[in-house]
Amino acid sequence: MTSSATSHARSRHVSARSNQQHARLQRIYALRTREERQRTGLYYVEGLRFVAHAVQHHIPLETLVVCHSLLDHPFAYRLVQQQKQLGTPVVEVPAAVFRDLSRVLEPQGIGAVVRQRWESLEEIRPDAELCWLALQTVNSPGNLGTMLRTSEAVGGAGVVLLDNSIDPYDPAAVRSTMGAIFSQRFVRISIAAFKRWKQHHRCMLVGTSPSAPHDYHAVTYQRPTLLLMGEERKGLPQELQALCDIMVRIPMVGETDSLNLAIATGIMVYELFNQSRLNNNPC
């Protein structure tokens, strides 16, 4: 091969690599939409905390995205080296490209494409954990992420998402979980199938509503507990209230007609957690 032919082949090789990289990045950008996340079963996480959490939870990374000029943590370097040795595809990008891909003000130069985890309701054993959340309508992905973070804090198992409600793998939801996205568990099921499941499985399905008869703090919760949290202000629709073993209210004074949904969930799961702690360590 002549020198000119070698140079030509190299440039063709570089161009093919660059095209492949461009296509990969386009696929990552596309994961911002729910449609693409649903189509591929993938999502994108960014930041050292998130990538390290995924690795800790033995969640295989489909692709690692690295920007060396932004990466300044020795631990991050080691993580990248380990992933290369494990054969994880690594896309190296310049700072401008990484910033473009990023949704934070000060990107840390590391991100990863990760496979979503979903389970069927038949697979879960709700009695093994403190509680499961069940949700139909959550308007803010950030709120959902915060609920998962709080569930993790009390040893809650995860969330049963009814019908086609909010996507926990939305970037804003993922960010608000602070890493709980990798340990919390996810089930998506139709309300009809949930109703059937409920008929054949022993559990305490607790619904919340501002006008419910029972004070949440005066109820003894029994495992397995499923906490069905309704929409802010609107509460739970009748068909779901009818399914609950008990409806409880979180009392409020003044003119307040509702709590933020993540706050209400936090108050409920800490009530369950406190009761469980007192039972395990009686005073």
Next chain:
Amino acid sequence: MTSSATSHARSRHVSARSNQQHARLQRIYALRTREERQRTGLYYVEGLRFVAHAVQHHIPLETLVVCHSLLDHPFAYRLVQQQKQLGTPVVEVPAAVFRDLSRVLEPQGIGAVVRQRWESLEEIRPDAELCWLALQTVNSPGNLGTMLRTSEAVGGAGVVLLDNSIDPYDPAAVRSTMGAIFSQRFVRISIAAFKRWKQHHRCMLVGTSPSAPHDYHAVTYQRPTLLLMGEERKGLPQELQALCDIMVRIPMVGETDSLNLAIATGIMVYELFNQSRLNNNPC
């Protein structure tokens, strides 16, 4: 006056009015920045719920902004008429201008410029209410608004903001209060002055930290209680911890190293609320 002179005078009048309106709208736009809110002592609220809450709380509206083509609620019409009769300046704008001013997807065609309310620490009597929040660092205005909404729900008085921390009159904070912005009370004070105040006033200053010795649920809170909430993950700086009468922790399991600040605040104020309810209505 000739017909031409009348027409000229009218057009000059219209143009002067239009210039005045333009200037008013520019001043409202400017309230998006903290500097302008600080300079003027004003802020902007939008939506029927917020304007109605302000009126209910007898907070005089500096200016009412109305877009008749977006306003479709009879109650809103009555409110606008009442305010006109009270002499409130009303700026009427077309839909495009209102949408431009608005920060929500479906604006309701009503907004108002309102004067901020601030009190000095000497004016407040903390023992009259369930609790006050004290905050140094809150990174998200939405989180601050949610904390005020929860404080309102338990009958908390308001918030003492230390040093030059976050602005409760930030539009995102105001929106998250769901109206509590008009009933919660606000104090801004330097840490040095807060320290002096603390030395001369009897109150239980409760700080929170993940490594604190006392479980929040095992402590009996005494009025007046001031809840000093630290920054997420970083917690309270040493100089503020030293000022507290007691440091408590909200227990967490698993890998969680912190809770969202608004969630932690919600759990704390509901603990105070529950203790207070039990004391008032002993089982």
